[in-house]
Amino acid sequence: NAGVTQTPKFRILKIGQSMTLQCTQDMNHNYMYWYRQDPGMGLKLIYYSVGAGITDKGEVPNGYNVSRSTTEDFPLRLELAAPSQTSVYFCASSWEGASGNTIYFGEGSWLTVV
Amino acid sequence: EDQVTQSPEALRLQEGESSSLNCSYTVSGLRGLFWYRQDPGKGPEFLFTLYSAGEEKEKERLKATLTKKESFLHITAPKPEDSATYLCAVNGAAGNKLTFGGGTRVLVKP
Numbered sequence: 391n392a393g394v395t396q397t398p399k400f401r402i403l404k405i406g407q408s409m410t411l412q413c414t415q416d417m418n419h420n421y422m423y424w425y426r427q428d429p430g431m432g433l434k435l436i437y438y439s440v441g442a443g444i445t446d447k448g449e450v451p452n453g454y455n456v457s458r459s460t461t462e463d464f465p466l467r468l469e470l471a472a473p474s475q476t477s478v479y480f481c482a483s484s485w486e487g488a489s490g491n492t493i494y495f496g497e498g499s500w501l502t503v504v
Numbered sequence: 505e506d507q508v509t510q511s512p513e514a515l516r517l518q519e520g521e522s523s524s525l526n527c528s529y530t531v532s533g534l535r536g537l538f539w540y541r542q543d544p545g546k547g548p549e550f551l552f553t554l555y556s557a558g559e560e561k562e563k564e565r566l567k568a569t570l571t572k573k574e575s576f577l578h579i580t581a582p583k584p585e586d587s588a589t590y591l592c593a594v595n596g597a598a599g600n601k602l603t604f605g606g607g608t609r610v611l612v613k614p
Contacts (some may be wrong), residue, residue, distance in 0.1 A: 495547030
């Protein structure tokens, strides 16, 4: 049971560099999400997708981009990394959105921008 | 805008010492209140969903309850393996996404 798989697990970036966090799910879920979690804080929604080809902004989208070309994959792109993007990133997926359905989370990707 | 506040921020318990965690929320049209458990270095793990005031759900030593303004997660006779951060989240009328509280870090000492 793979569930939601994120790569890489850990990454150190220099200021101004770009990178992509990969996320794939094998549950055929239509909804996918990217959250970030700062130390001692709850999760904040960056972007979400309700299906292939459809994405929308969450609470904290600035500095990020996403795409959803397939049901399985939902990569998160960081352009021009800044220290404020140092965080733990969680990808998640669910059926039909959060209402009444369980959201399954990946193990997280720890990103440090120096 | 949906808001969720959890208290206390941290809780230290002796094994067997029951306690409750609070989740206060403001939401326009609650479509679900969720409780998750998060272990260090891991993603959140789903525990419960509550939909309407008066609803209760139980799982082992955990029991979640819901009123119109808050939810409680009761931990009965906790064991060290119940040590984790417990997260509360709501899904409001906007739908499609969860708004999380800051979590309560629970440490159960043997």
